[in-house]
Amino acid sequence: MLAKKGVRRVKRSKNVSSRDVAREVGVSQATVSYVLNNVPGIKIKPETRQAVLEAAKRLNYHPNLIAKSMRLQKSMSIGVVSDKNVSSYWFMKVLEGIKDAVSNKNYSITLCFNKTLDDRNAEHLNYYRSNRIDGIIFAFSSLSDGQIAYMLDNNIPFVVIHSNVKNEMVRVVKTDMTNAMLQAVMHLKEQGFEKIAYLSTGSGDKWDRRYPEYVKAIEGCGMKVHDDLVVRFDAFEEGTEGIFDGFMAKAQVPCAVISDSNNLAFSLLKYAARKGIKVPEQLAVIAIGSSRFADLSYPSLSTVQAPLYEMGYKGAEMLFDIMDGNIINDVVTLEWSFAPRDSSKLNRNAQL
């Protein structure tokens, strides 16, 4: 079964083409195309159709997508770009959603890594210009104004998932955490926590988007935001121990904490374990964001989490709308949810 030895280059075995199928059946290539693509408005005699279908199967015919792309002037692939610093969990989840959406249209996914050279020479732009991809989805990727302007100017189809893009012209998959955050705060309040602190890693973006939601939720529950209970770490990487000490001294147990990052929450759990602070009895912790490890930490971490799969799916659908010229919805907004786990549930059942 193996190919002849001595061939310097592993040649692709010659594929059967639609012409071969046509010859086999004794019809023209056009007819084969009509049948196989179910071209609307073209009538084919049933027996002809049947014969073509059978011959295609018998000859093991697979349409050459490159040729189709060539003719159609589109690559049938979309580029997905992410920064490297993005949580791989988020990215993979979104990717699953994108994947399912593009598969429906017989599109594939080409991965782009955001090695930004400059605004006009990023990898995804080169991919687009060379017809490798028909459109771009930015998932959690930072995006310069210059690049946005360039893409809009040049009519490059793209959508942005979960980024803080201000430009009104850009199609964005937005998410709304207002309800989920309210649920989280109510959950804490119902368990008797009167102090609900907010801890932030201080990165501008997260702060700007998440902190106001916290404020809304606190006030929506008829509580008040105490500045003492809002801590913003300017330099999270180092020396957090001291900052936690300072925070705990101010806050005093029992206290609840909403953290704007998973990592910060995990660190806090570590800190609590080290100091013998009981979670959640003395310190309830809820993180904003999702992580595969929310279930695995001890105690498992309650989260306010984004609809990742749906974000991917919707994002891809929007991109197709743009590429098809149907502008149905500029902005899609999806809801976050609150997933209570042991780090905030007082009367929790013993579970692993």
Added chain:
Amino acid sequence: MLAKKGVRRVKRSKNVSSRDVAREVGVSQATVSYVLNNVPGIKIKPETRQAVLEAAKRLNYHPNLIAKSMRLQKSMSIGVVSDKNVSSYWFMKVLEGIKDAVSNKNYSITLCFNKTLDDRNAEHLNYYRSNRIDGIIFAFSSLSDGQIAYMLDNNIPFVVIHSNVKNEMVRVVKTDMTNAMLQAVMHLKEQGFEKIAYLSTGSGDKWDRRYPEYVKAIEGCGMKVHDDLVVRFDAFEEGTEGIFDGFMAKAQVPCAVISDSNNLAFSLLKYAARKGIKVPEQLAVIAIGSSRFADLSYPSLSTVQAPLYEMGYKGAEMLFDIMDGNIINDVVTLEWSFAPRDSSKLNRNAQL
């Protein structure tokens, strides 16, 4: 800007082609191709070359990769397939390596999800048959014998990263954890642990590959494997608490544990925290495998870890060798490393 003929396309603004460049300079399309591709053995007058280069830049010419693919009968993309259940962290790390390797050859990455239909109709096979991809990299993907046989029979270029493929014909990126495991065991021994247990999730593959390494390392350190200290969970998902209880009753603290999975190790850390067992003083834990959260658990988790980036990079290089017909190395073996963290370091410094 462009649009010489005033043709207005809805989808994509008409791209400038090599023909346009040729006309602009007053040479033939062939010359443009020769210059832009630096075709070896073709002499071009320096001033001609210069003129072509300048015109290409001036006209903002970008070669159409689809057309090139069509002509060359290759897609310039390789498929990367992974199972969904793979740790996304591993996958992303390997992907980074693959990415860098394929970029060097002007190849792109097409993502395939392993929705296996049957041995001959998996998505990556359809992608290959329709010329969407020129070769396949399986990263942590399970792979049936039937599928392997099919791909070998049909001369489909593929390499396998980190899988337990037995077939000698398959090009595999293997890894070797012997040294790393030995280091881990020595590390435990040096800290005075006399009992070094082994916990496995019992999945056949991990067990078959990792447990023998444990045995080698234990014996390499002049110790002996005690069957009491080797526990294999047949049903890990549920009821682990009781199994941990049973294990601890047999093992008795102080004891060290090497776990063949990160998740199992995290669970064990949770269990220890719940039971008040001190880690690492009473129970030292080392996991085999990498995780973004090894640093974030409390205590941080020591790991014996794989060279993920290199595995991706090497895998891609091997695939190109196969596609080019140069069989340089059937098997590449890369070394694991041992990363000691707090879960196994007795005199650890306080660190977050």
Added chain:
DNA sequence: CTGAAAGCGCTAACAT
């Protein structure tokens, strides 16, 4: 209902 034919943009023999 179906066929003939014209390309999509590129590369590589083969000419000159």
Added chain:
DNA sequence: ATGTTAGCGCTTTCAG
């Protein structure tokens, strides 16, 4: 040193 030309496999007018 450069030009001519023949496709790669497909879709899609336009003709019958």
